[in-house]
Amino acid sequence: MAFEGVQMFPSTSVSLGNEERATPLDDLENVVAMYQPRVFRFLLATLRDHDAAENLTQETFLRAWSARASFREDCSLATWLIRIALNLARDHTRTGRFRFWKRVTASAVDVAEVAAFVPTHEGSAEAHLIAKQQVAGIWETVAGLSARQRSIFLLRFMEEMEIPEIATVTGLPLGTVKSHLYRALAIIRAQHNYSPSSTAPRSTTLRKATTKETE
Amino acid sequence: MTPQQTMEQRAAQAATTDGAPLGETHLTGEQFGELMGGTTETASPEVAMAKAHLLVCEQCSAEFASLREAISLFREASNAYADEELRSRPRWILPARRSHSHSLIPAYWVAAAAMFLTALLPLQVMRRHSVIPPAASVSSVAVSNAASDTQSDEALLEDVNSEISASVPTSMQALADPTADASTVNNKTSVPTTNQRKE
Numbered sequence: 001m002a003f004e005g006v007q008m009f010p011s012t013s014v015s016l017g018n019e020e021r022a023t024p025l026d027d028l029e030n031v032v033a034m035y036q037p038r039v040f041r042f043l044l045a046t047l048r049d050h051d052a053a054e055n056l057t058q059e060t061f062l063r064a065w066s067a068r069a070s071f072r073e074d075c076s077l078a079t080w081l082i083r084i085a086l087n088l089a090r091d092h093t094r095t096g097r098f099r100f101w102k103r104v105t106a107s108a109v110d111v112a113e114v115a116a117f118v119p120t121h122e123g124s125a126e127a128h129l130i131a132k133q134q135v136a137g138i139w140e141t142v143a144g145l146s147a148r149q150r151s152i153f154l155l156r157f158m159e160e161m162e163i164p165e166i167a168t169v170t171g172l173p174l175g176t177v178k179s180h181l182y183r184a185l186a187i188i189r190a191q192h193n194y195s196p197s198s199t200a201p202r203s204t205t206l207r208k209a210t211t212k213e214t215e
Numbered sequence: 216m217t218p219q220q221t222m223e224q225r226a227a228q229a230a231t232t233d234g235a236p237l238g239e240t241h242l243t244g245e246q247f248g249e250l251m252g253g254t255t256e257t258a259s260p261e262v263a264m265a266k267a268h269l270l271v272c273e274q275c276s277a278e279f280a281s282l283r284e285a286i287s288l289f290r291e292a293s294n295a296y297a298d299e300e301l302r303s304r305p306r307w308i309l310p311a312r313r314s315h316s317h318s319l320i321p322a323y324w325v326a327a328a329a330m331f332l333t334a335l336l337p338l339q340v341m342r343r344h345s346v347i348p349p350a351a352s353v354s355s356v357a358v359s360n361a362a363s364d365t366q367s368d369e370a371l372l373e374d375v376n377s378e379i380s381a382s383v384p385t386s387m388q389a390l391a392d393p394t395a396d397a398s399t400v401n402n403k404t405s406v407p408t409t410n411q412r413k414e
Contacts, residue, residue: 044297192281
């Protein structure tokens, strides 16, 4: 639905009957302004495709608005939106069309573009270059994770969600979330330790724990 | 000294007294994961042990700090990239909310009426100004038509007049000289053959 630069949502002026309670989604404009960057960030890191991320971001808010009556506020609105986004991303990546277009698409995220946004807090040019290499390494390693590991890793370290919140979003038990997170971390840790730019010492203990999970 | 520090120190002491010095072994993947990713059970004995290990093991400590820094940079770079990407994209257009649309309804009607009147006024003015010119143009067209009709009538009458004044009318010229162009006359008046009849 994101075509030609102009994207429309259904009018929020639809009358809410007396029997319908007010929800935070009624004020869609504010909700979009507040949560769109977050949803887009998550989808972009998950799908690594600009257009798909934008389309699914819009779809997320459309679905949320359509199902606003079912939002019981038993979790935060952000959690609810991310959950919708995650389900959409999951459905999207399952399609063969996604796999095909992922190979040929021109809107795929280039890892160098992301690494270029590494902040320059302090330090030498060499330190900045090393930091860029590290970020590029993590970005590529995250791409190689299983879908579930990647989602959980991104929710934890990009969205900075707590483990129970991630369990709510993914619908997985706490133990399963932890297990996936630890495996993802082990893989990223291994990549980080073996990357030429890593300043960390090599740990022999960790090498055993870095086998990639096969789902 | 915080309670957390006390717990870590106790864990470190316990591990050392158990005969397994903290510096000799390194953190397992699970311990590392709990330290990096776990946030809710930081007070558990396992996490306390892992933290205590970081205090005494430079290798694990350096590795932990390095990975945490790299992940932090990853988050910052990814977020900055996504935000920049979002800024470069066209903004969504959301329809006005109902409360706004209520207040704007009279304005819509006023604007529509004004536009209608604005469109109507020039038409009225044009109609007034164009009453006479069309009549004049019609009369001029009528005059020109009448003149041409007169000319054609005169030409027709001239033809008729010359036709009448001729010694032998055109239609009777064939009778005036029977020998002239006899073959054509015979062909025209010949009796059809049997075959032609059948056809």
